Amino acid sequence: MNDESRRKPARALAGAAALGAGALALSFALFFARGERPPAAAPAAPPASPLAEAPAGGAVPPRADAPVAAPGGVGSAGPTDEHAAARAMPPPDAIDTEADNPPIAPELPKTPAWRMEKTRVILRAVERRAERLQADITALDAGGKKAEADEKRVLLGRLQKQVAKMNADIAGYAEQIAAGKGDVPDDGHAHEGAPP
Amino acid sequence: MPSRVKLFAAIASIVALFAACADDAQGPEASAPGVDEAGDGGPLRLSLADGAARGALAVGGESLAFASEPQGEGVYALTLKVRGVTLDATVDFANRSSSFDGFGAQGDDVLLDDEERELVAGLYRALNDRAPAGAPEAFKVLRRAVGVWAEHPTTVPLGRLVYGDEGRGYTMLCSYAKCGGSFTGSCSSWNWFNYAKHDCNRGGFDSTINQQSAQLGDHFTCSGDELYFKNGWICGEPDHFSRPQVVGNCFGRCGGGCGGDTQYTLDATNHDGCVRNGHVLASGYCDDQFVSASDDELFAPDCY
Numbered sequence: 365m366n367d368e369s370r371r372k373p374a375r376a377l378a379g380a381a382a383l384g385a386g387a388l389a390l391s392f393a394l395f396f397a398r399g400e401r402p403p404a405a406a407p408a409a410p411p412a413s414p415l416a417e418a419p420a421g422g423a424v425p426p427r428a429d430a431p432v433a434a435p436g437g438v439g440s441a442g443p444t445d446e447h448a449a450a451r452a453m454p455p456p457d458a459i460d461t462e463a464d465n466p467p468i469a470p471e472l473p474k475t476p477a478w479r480m481e482k483t484r485v486i487l488r489a490v491e492r493r494a495e496r497l498q499a500d501i502t503a504l505d506a507g508g509k510k511a512e513a514d515e516k517r518v519l520l521g522r523l524q525k526q527v528a529k530m531n532a533d534i535a536g537y538a539e540q541i542a543a544g545k546g547d548v549p550d551d552g553h554a555h556e557g558a559p560p
Numbered sequence: 561m562p563s564r565v566k567l568f569a570a571i572a573s574i575v576a577l578f579a580a581c582a583d584d585a586q587g588p589e590a591s592a593p594g595v596d597e598a599g600d601g602g603p604l605r606l607s608l609a610d611g612a613a614r615g616a617l618a619v620g621g622e623s624l625a626f627a628s629e630p631q632g633e634g635v636y637a638l639t640l641k642v643r644g645v646t647l648d649a650t651v652d653f654a655n656r657s658s659s660f661d662g663f664g665a666q667g668d669d670v671l672l673d674d675e676e677r678e679l680v681a682g683l684y685r686a687l688n689d690r691a692p693a694g695a696p697e698a699f700k701v702l703r704r705a706v707g708v709w710a711e712h713p714t715t716v717p718l719g720r721l722v723y724g725d726e727g728r729g730y731t732m733l734c735s736y737a738k739c740g741g742s743f744t745g746s747c748s749s750w751n752w753f754n755y756a757k758h759d760c761n762r763g764g765f766d767s768t769i770n771q772q773s774a775q776l777g778d779h780f781t782c783s784g785d786e787l788y789f790k791n792g793w794i795c796g797e798p799d800h801f802s803r804p805q806v807v808g809n810c811f812g813r814c815g816g817g818c819g820g821d822t823q824y825t826l827d828a829t830n831h832d833g834c835v836r837n838g839h840v841l842a843s844g845y846c847d848d849q850f851v852s853a854s855d856d857e858l859f860a861p862d863c864y
Contacts, residue, residue: 465754468826472728482723486657489635490650496631518667519639519648526650526659526719 473549480537487530494523604686613699617683624683628702636701640683640709642676647718649705653697656725656859660708662718671714677842681710681816688819700821704858707815711835713842713850724855730825733812734863737777737824743864744778751775753812755803756833760845762800769800772833776812776824784817785809786836799838806836814857816841823860827853 472478497520504513540546606615613628626640634654640647644665651658664670672680687703712718724730733753740748755771763770772788780787782795786808790801798804810818812829831853834846 465752468731469727471731474728478728482655482657483721485652485655486650486659486721486723489631489652489657490659492635493631493637493650518663518665519646521667522648522661522663523650526661530659530721 473547475547475549476537476540477546479550480534480541483530483533483537487527487534490523490526490530494520494527497523604683604690606687606690606692608692608695608699611696611698613696613702617686619679619682622679624679626683626702626706628698628705630696630698634697636698638702638705640680640706642679645670645672645676647672647680647709651701651705651858653701653859656729656855657723658705658721658858660705660718660720660722670718672709672712672718673714674842677710677712677714680706680712684710684816684819701858703820704815707820708854708857710816711841711850713844713847715842715844716847716851720851722854722858724859726860730827730856730860732860732863733776733824733826733829736774736829737812737822737863739775739777739779743822747775747779747807752805753829756806756812756829756837758830758834758837758839758846758849760834760839760843762838768802770833770837771803772798772837773803773805774811774829774833775805775807776810776829778810778813778818778822780808781818782808786811797836797838811836814853814860820857822862822864823856824863825853825856825860827856 497516501513501516501520504510504516537546540548540550604615604617606613611630614626616623616625622643624640624642627638629637631637631650634652636649636651636653638647638649638651646663646665648661648663649658662670662672684703684706687699687706691699691703708722726732736751736753737743739751740746752773753776754773756774757765757771759765759767759770765771785796786806787793787795788798788801788807789805790798798806811832812824813832814820814823814825814828827849831846831849834849835841835843839845
């Protein structure tokens with residue numbers, strides 16, 4: 365059964381809520397009757413400013429003309445003095461060159477063969493979803509729930525459109541593979557909607 | 561004493577009356593009590609039952625109904641309704657492939673406008689703020705998809721396939737999200753990533769004004785924004801300066817700001833390097849960075 369059509373009775377929910385609410389009301393009434401007040405909530409501690417901590421023992425000395433952030437001290441500058449707090453941060457290291465970053469391995473190419481497999485995977489999922497949706501629609505029609513059935517028919521139409529598009533994409537990839545281009549990277553624009 | 565008994569009876573009656581009417585206020589997909597939470601953007605109703613995540617967010621007179629329904633074998637059917645637009649996705653989370661769609665009430669093609677995107681962003685914030693511990697995978701997939709929609713430019717079609725694998729689609733940058741050996745907190749030493757890059761009307765990827773030296777990770781924030789260095793740290797975002805140092809607001813993380821999961825990737829870094837460098841979130845100049853980062857947000861693993 366498609367999960368999208370399941371519903372739970374609302375009256376059970378309302379009854380449970382009423383029971384719980386009644387218990388809460390009884391507790392409140394008992395407190396009131398004894399002349400006691402509920403304990404006041406402790407005031408929440410203000411969150412520590414994320415700029416409050418100066419880098420400890422950092423290699424970069426603080427600027428002489430800027431206030432140094434004492435541990436937890438920047439918070440005392442006040443929540444509105446954001447720029448002063450920002451200036452309390454030490455200056456950055458010398459600008460790194462690209463040579464300072466370890467090289468990042470380039471990603472593998474997105475080939476027609478790879479795209480076809482990814483498309484087939486989601487095509488199967490969409491097809492199964494469409495089948496379940498069709499069964500839901502049939503049941504709703506039989507139950508006279510036309511409005512709900514019509515809404516699901518719109519979704520079904522969109523899913524069927526996706527299926528048609530994916531089948532066309534897969535056919536295109538198959539042609540490329542048959543032409544010996546299955547492992548040739550493509551730019552993602554060969555098929556409309558294909559990811560880059 | 562009798563007056564107090566009457567008071568108790570009156571209170572209990574009024575509360576029971578409101579509770580009986582509670583079902584009228586539920587969203588269309590919130591079919592189980594689950595957890596009803598209030599988010600910063602308005603009341604969030606969230607139901608986690610049967611492995612699904614369903615609910616609705618009421619904000620500014622609008623109601624956003626959402627559902628993430630398991631289909632078996634790691635596949636989820638996602639729907640989000642906002643202002644007559646249905647955002648839909650079939651996500652095979654296990655095999656990292658998905659089909660996204662968006663359409664109007666008649667099944668017509670639509671594009672996401674600024675107001676709709678902002679509403680979806682409000683849902684994303686609410687889901688992040690109230691993410692329950694031990695939530696089913698359906699919730700995680702839903703939140704990631706909502707994160708994608710929350711940043712979806714108007715100029716990118718809603719109907720598209722999104723898929724990727726690590727090393728072919730997304731590249732992790734977890735090591736760069738640390739400074740001083742930690743993913744979070746202030747930095748005892750920097751760990752600059754060189755460079756976040758984008759191309760736009762101002763130049764190509766190799767133009768230094770389109771590059772930023774970025775400290776990734778959850779370090780520092782300035783009123784919810786980042787900081788950049790120009791003769792001192794400045795709260796805000798640069799606009800096409802030559803290779804500025806930037807830090808804060810979880811630069812390089814998938815999803816907006818510090819929300820969502822803890823995925824730091826190359827494509828997400830480049831996307832931030834575009835939308836936080838003189839371009840608005842949904843700028844058409846950042847379309848390619850957004851498209852490249854979409855599979856990162858959906859399928860990349862958490863760094864921590």
